[in-house]
Structure formats: C-alpha cells, structure tokens
Amino acid sequence: KAEKQLFQTNEMGVPLPPPTPEMLEGFKKFVGFMVKKYRDRVDYFEIWNEEPGGYGGWGKGSPELFTQWVKEVSPIIKKIHPKAKVVMGSLTGLGPSRDLGLDWLKACFKAGIAPCIDAIGWHGYYGVGPEDKDWLGYAKDVREAKSLAESYGFKGEYMHTEWCNFAPYPRDINNMPWVTELVKAKQMARFAIANLGLDVMFFWNETWCDGHIDRDVGLFRNAFSSSPMSESQPQPIYYTLRTLCTVFEDAHPVRMAVRFSNKEKKIECWTFELPKGDRLVSVSLAGNSADESPDYPTDISFPGATFGKTVAIDVLNGTEQDLIVSGNESSTTIRGMLFKDYPVVLRLSDH
Numbered sequence: 001k002a003e004k005q006l007f008q009t010n011e012m013g014v015p016l017p018p019p020t021p022e023m024l025e026g027f028k029k030f031v032g033f034m035v036k037k038y039r040d041r042v043d044y045f046e047i048w049n050e051e052p053g054g055y056g057g058w059g060k061g062s063p064e065l066f067t068q069w070v071k072e073v074s075p076i077i078k079k080i081h082p083k084a085k086v087v088m089g090s091l092t093g094l095g096p097s098r099d100l101g102l103d104w105l106k107a108c109f110k111a112g113i114a115p116c117i118d119a120i121g122w123h124g125y126y127g128v129g130p131e132d133k134d135w136l137g138y139a140k141d142v143r144e145a146k147s148l149a150e151s152y153g154f155k156g157e158y159m160h161t162e163w164c165n166f167a168p169y170p171r172d173i174n175n176m177p178w179v180t181e182l183v184k185a186k187q188m189a190r191f192a193i194a195n196l197g198l199d200v201m202f203f204w205n206e207t208w209c210d211g212h213i214d215r216d217v218g219l220f221r222n223a224f225s226s227s228p229m230s231e232s233q234p235q236p237i238y239y240t241l242r243t244l245c246t247v248f249e250d251a252h253p254v255r256m257a258v259r260f261s262n263k264e265k266k267i268e269c270w271t272f273e274l275p276k277g278d279r280l281v282s283v284s285l286a287g288n289s290a291d292e293s294p295d296y297p298t299d300i301s302f303p304g305a306t307f308g309k310t311v312a313i314d315v316l317n318g319t320e321q322d323l324i325v326s327g328n329e330s331s332t333t334i335r336g337m338l339f340k341d342y343p344v345v346l347r348l349s350d351h
Helices: 021-038 052-057 063-080 102-110 138-151 181-197 236-247
Strands: 044-047 085-091 119-123 157-162 267-273 279-285 296-303 309-314 320-322 326-328 331-339 344-349
Touching (some): 021 063, 063 085, 063 102, 085 102, 085 157, 102 138, 138 157, 181 236, 181 267, 181 279, 279 296, 309 331, 331 344
Parallel strands (some): 044 085, 085 119, 119 157
Antiparallel strands (some): 267 279, 279 344, 296 331, 309 320, 309 344
16 A cells, blocks of 8 residues: 555655666656647646655655656657657746755756756745845846756757736745735736746746635635535736736747936836837836836837837736837837836737
8 A cells, every 4th residue: 555655645654765777768658648648738837846855746856866757758758759848847946945956957967858848947935025035036046047947058948837926815824924915916027027037937836725714825715614605716916917918929039239217216127029029128127016006207218129019018907008208210209107016018019
C-alpha cells in the first residue's frame, strides 16, 4: 500500500524517497497515454511541477535525476505530437530561493536539459507587494535566468506559471498577507504587464479557487456552504484580467523612448508593439497600490516618434478615451495626463 502512494503530493509534509527506475517506466507510460488523449487540444506539456526541494511528489530527487527523466520523456511527447512544446517542470521560485530556482536551473542545464525543452516555467513570490524586495528584484532575477539559459544554448519561451495576491474573507487566515479585492486587481495588472514587458508568459493561479480557501487564489469570491445558493461572483480582478487579455493580445515588448515632465515620484513604464505597428505604453505609479488611487499629473512625450491618434485605456474598468496630442516631426507629447497606482495603457497609432 505504501508503494502505491509514493507519488502522492507532499503538501502535507509527507517525506518521500527518491524516484526509482520503476517509477520512470510507469511515468513514461502515463505521459504517452496523456499526450495521445489530449494532442488535439493541448500544445504545451509540462513535465512535473515544483520538483526542486522535493515538491510535487519528487521526493529527494536531484536536478541531475530530473534531467534524466526529461531526456527520457521529452522524445515520447514529440513522437506522439511533433508540434508540441515541452515545458520544464516549474521551478519553486527563482531568485530569492536560489536553491529551488536559479541554482536548480543551472544544475539542470549542466546535466544537458536544454535540447529537451521548449519552455521554462517558474512560480513567483506569492503574496508579495510592489514594495517587497522580491517584487523589486524580480526583473533582475528574470534577466539572470534568461542569461543563464541562453549561455547553454536555450532559445525557447519563458513562463511565470503561478502567481497571486490574496484577498480572503474572513481576513488574515493562517497569517497570510492579504490585500483588498481592488488592490488585488491593481497589483495583478502591474505584475502581469511587467512579465509581458520581460517577454515572459504570465499565468494567474488560479481561475477557480478549488483549494487554499485561506489564500483566496481565484478570480471569484469564495462562496459559503451555509448559503441556500452557493453562487460565486467575479472579483474586480476577473474583469481587469479580461481587459488585459484583450488589450495585449499579440503584443510584444519593444524599446521605446518615453519622457515624463513630473519627476516627483517613481513611475513603472513598459512599452510594446502590436502586429500592425501600433504601440502600447503602460504607465503606473510605483509603490503599493491602495483602494483610493492618487492622480499623478505629468506631461508624457515620445522623442523620435510621431503619432496621429492616441487612446488611453483604464485597465481596471475597461474604459477608453481619445487624447489630444501635440508635437512636431520628431516628437509627440500628451500634456496633463493623470496616472494612477495601476496601469493606464496608451495605444498610439500613426492614423
């Protein structure tokens, strides 16, 4: 009976032994079955999850052993579904927990994992805010991970496969850090756009809160089992994420000069390009968000670029407003913009 439970999750702290060769043979059969079943609907297959530190049932398996498993399993996926993308099991962190993130990744690359994977995933720093050191150091961590991967010949994609802020009710269950539902939506938008700006695919954890009620990890409010009707209502984050998906569809990061006349406060700014040449510029105040957002007045200019039409998009409620622009043949300026502690996105076009 114990042997049949070796790969149970160790979320409850169950000590597990290292994976065995017999387990690998069983896992290969499982992978083959799953890829055949879902090859018409799924293009990305992630091998394992949170394997560093023994999470996800990996027990005491090493990065070298994990890499060997990937070398055995990746060809099975490709044979059954040649166009599939193989994702390395998401790291349990990145920079702050280096032994579970960047150090583990480096060990896997040294063991030869690069040719066997098409994407690298990691899980971010749950519950952190914009003023926490983990948030502030995130861009540096991502750039270090990319530099490391590229040094071993990796040319694939990068994914932030889990992240969330918590807005639980009742508050402060199990001493988890929490924010209001409105702040949860604002900070999600800022972190999602930052990932897009770093050319990292962003995933919220998770759409539906089927576990970790104390963390409020979903896009919907938790229902109460004592209610006659146990319906769930969308939180503000649901609508904000929906707007982000619409606005940033097919956008990719691009370098672009942006200048602000008001330098009193620090500003987060990310720039993107759409397939037909339009530009997106996301602007928000740095620091923690709040329910009541301040208005930060500033002129914003784009040296070396001219645009005939500019639309401001409020990602929190999806509203749009045409803006008055001025400038000359070499620059465009928008005067008297009011920015907030969540992203306002400017869509700039030549027509």
